[in-house]
Amino acid sequence: MCSKPVGLGAKRVRTLIARVLACRRFKDEDTSSRRPRTRTGCYSLRYRIGSAMDLSLGPLPAARPPAWMSVRAALRPLARALPGLLHQALVPERDRLALWLPACVGCGDALYFMLRVEPPVWPALLAAAIGLAVMLAARSIDGLRFAAAALLALAAGFIAAHLATGRMSPMPDLPKSAVVVSGRIAAIDVFADGSRRVTFAHPALDLDPPLDRRLHMKLRADDRQVLGVGDDIVLRGMLRAPAPPSLPGGRDMQREAFFDGLGGNGFALEAAELQAHRPATGLAMRWQALRETIAGRIMQALPDARGAIAATLVTGISTGISAADRNAFAVSGLAHLLAVAGLHLGIVMGLAMGTVRMALAAWEYAALRWPTRQIAACAALLAGAFYMALTGMHLPTLRSLTMAALGVLALMLGRRAVSLRGLAIAALLMLLAAPDSLLEVSFQMSFSAVLALIAGYETLRPVMHSMYGDGNWRRRFGLHVAALFMTSLLAGAASLPYAAFHFGHVQFYFVLANLLAVPLTALWVLPAGLLSLALMPLHLEALVLVPMGWGVEIILWLARTVARMPAASIAVPAMPLGGLGLISLGLLWLCLRRGRWRLLGLLPLLAGAVSPALNRPPDLLVSGDARLIALRLPSDREHGSRILLEQASGGSPMVLSDWRQAWAIETPALPMPASGTSGPVSCDAAICRIGRGGTTILLLRDPGHRRKAPVPASCDGIALLLSPAPIPLPHPHPGQQDRGGCGSVRAIDRFTVWREGAQAIWFEPGGVRPGGLKIVSDRDSRGLRPWIPVPGRRRLPRLPMALTE
DSSP: OOSSOOOTTOOOOOOHHHHHHHHHHHHHHHHHTTOOOOOTTTSOEEEEETTTEEEEEOOOOOOOOOHHHHHHHHHHHHHHHHHHHHHHHHSTTGGGGGGGHHHHHHHHHHHHHHOSBOOOSHHHHHHHHHHHHHHHHOSSOHHHHHHHHHHHHHHHHHHHHHHHHHHSOOOOOOOSSOEEEEEEEEEEEEOTTSOEEEEESSOEETTSOOOSSEEEEEOOTTOOOOOOTTOEEEEEEEEEOOOOOSSTTSOOHHHHHHHHTEEEEEEESSOOEEEEOOOOOSHHHHHHHHHHHHHHHHHHHSOSHHHHHHHHHHHOOOTTSOHHHHHHHHHTTOGGGTSOOHHHHHHHHHHHHHHHHHHHHHSHHHHHHSOHHHHHHHHHHHHHHHHHHHTTOOHHHHHHHHHHHHHHHHHHTTSOSSOHHHHHHHHHHHHHHOGGGGGSHHHHHHHHHHHHHHHHHHHHHHHHHHHHTTOOHHHHHHHHHHHHHHHHHHHHHHHHHHHHHHHSEEESOHHHHHHHHHHHIIIIIHHHHHHHHHHGGGTOTHHHHHHHHHHHHHHHHHHHHHHTSTTSEEEOOOOOHHHHHHHHHHHHHHHHOOGGGGGGGHHHHHHHHHHHHHOOOOSEEEOTTSSEEEEEEEEETTTEEEEEEEEOTTOOHHHHHHHHHHHTOOSOOEEOOSSEEETTEEEOSSEEEEEETTEEEEEEOOOSTTOOOOOOSBOTTEEEEEOSSOOOOSSOOTTSOOOTBTTTSEEEOHHHHHHHOOEEEEEOTTSSSGGGEEEEEHHHHHOBOTTSOOTTOOOOOOOOOOOOO
8 A cells, every 4th residue: 555646746655565575575586596685675664654653673584484495405415416426436336336236136036035925027027127228218327327227137136036936836735644655766865874865756645646846755764675766666654844934034944945846855654665676867867876876985985974074075965974073064164165165166176277287288289289278277167067067066066167167268368267247147147047046045155255255355466466575485385374364264254144144153263174174175185086086987996085084084073173162153143134134235335346435334244243132032932833832031140041941742853943043042941840930930730821021921731632721711911822732712613612711812822823833922011012912923924925835725635547448
């Protein structure tokens, strides 16, 4: 409004609202044009209305912008600087970006196996198409191309895992009663106690058609019938499917058997009946017969523990090693000598290359006219392929032979033989061909050790050159000792977290044991074993097997001595899966990056190392058949951590061993008291009360004779009912026993674990969960995948086949 009408000579006067709006508009225009701000006229306003009123105002309050504008203004400098930061981070490492592709493929594999239901494949195909399209469109933007390549590799890993699952035949539903098994022997394993186990390639159960999977059957101890690979036999025995995890999140042997082509195992009730002696047919069966023949000849020349270890080094058949010796090798840090891997293949190929090159150098014509180095490298590769096939073509040897083949190719082309690119190609091929290998301990320990060795020696190369100096014998000897020490340290330290995750123990004297055992194996034991293969056609293998046994005996003594040392092996708490992922990320970053940026990898390494201390293990565990119920007692100064165990008839000692490993408790489990009190447990002949923090669990003991567990009349204050026997239903059918006053209490009994698998229970007094308990089942952890049997599935009736007309 105006003080008087506008006309000739009149003066326009603005109101307060109009003045404020004009001031704000002036500020916005000034900000958008990035000109210096002026505040004249915006901090004091003087209005004259008529001639009698003066209005003076002070400074106006500053306008508060919306929150999203403040966030955008704060992120704007980061967004402007991000392309430059990515360029500075990626351009110096452009030649190493491809090394991250196997890690992305592994993430795709892990994503597939972590899901609780079988996923569709179309999201991965869509992600692969998007990644490929972005890679082709953004050729000039390095960061975007790398992100698209990572997305494509992630999708490729997911698709490869999905296809690998689809290629496998479904798991058979094995009968629970005795059954007649007939088929052809594909392999025979002889154990340290003299017992034997046969493997059927395509067995038939009673009148059923042959299975598409293998079966392991252990023969009776008094069955001395001479059997060979290729024979047709019939036996009557009991079968069982692969065991489920001992606890939620534990080792999944059902998944391992699914991808290994194994349908189950069992034991014979009677002696095997030989139907026909048949020679081995087919390349695989004939090769297996050759391996077993060589192993038998070795153990005939060395008929004790030395022969079992020698046969393992030469043929890869390790069933003859006793449990005590195997444990001694594991505790001393020498278990890798019994698992044929890159060390053994490197020794074989090195011996072959040196022998062939020396032979060619002794021939004047070949030394002057032929490329002896390349010829020796090809001969070494052939020798390595033969040794890999002889030892069973296990995963670490496949990785080593792939890297060796790339090394020979690089040698012929004049490139570096051992590099991170060769390791990346080997990992990429293996993850695409066998995605399930990512979850195996052999894959994880093998690749982590080799990655640390290549990256470590790449960093230490200037130091090694300075140590070599003028090359006199003292410096060369010291360099060899230092290299042996660094090899043991790098490989052992890199694989240590994975050993702790899978086996629950860490070894502290592995460097000391490997300093002596590895040279003995490389210079004495394994060369003698290879020479014995050449002398076996002449039946003169004993000439070298006896000296080989002397070297094996020294290694055995070393393993047993180190295993008896104090604190040779220490149990560690269970590491969560996220902690292992952080350690893997830190190891990859530390080994694949260069410069000072690589030190950032120490942060996830440290976080993964301390993750076991932050992971609270379950307080109570129930096995998958409810025959074992264990309670972990709180640690005290006098006894440490202890286990109280309620064990019904037929409880598995392997399950209890897995529980002790998960709880990092090495002392034997104590039985639940027959009557009286032990810590938080008070028992009588029929019931045990387990109380902690105001939460009480009622354990109903097994009454035996397949009877149901008796339920008390009242369950006031009880949060959970436990029993190895069936517990009456809360709302049974007419005529059946009910729970009485315990109908509203949750129960875990034999039928519960039959449906849901093993159970893990945490006490959480004062928590948000009902009853102050957290309960996780194996079904909650794994879900329903193709390798997990469906509870309640019934076999089809075994009817006789119809007569043909």
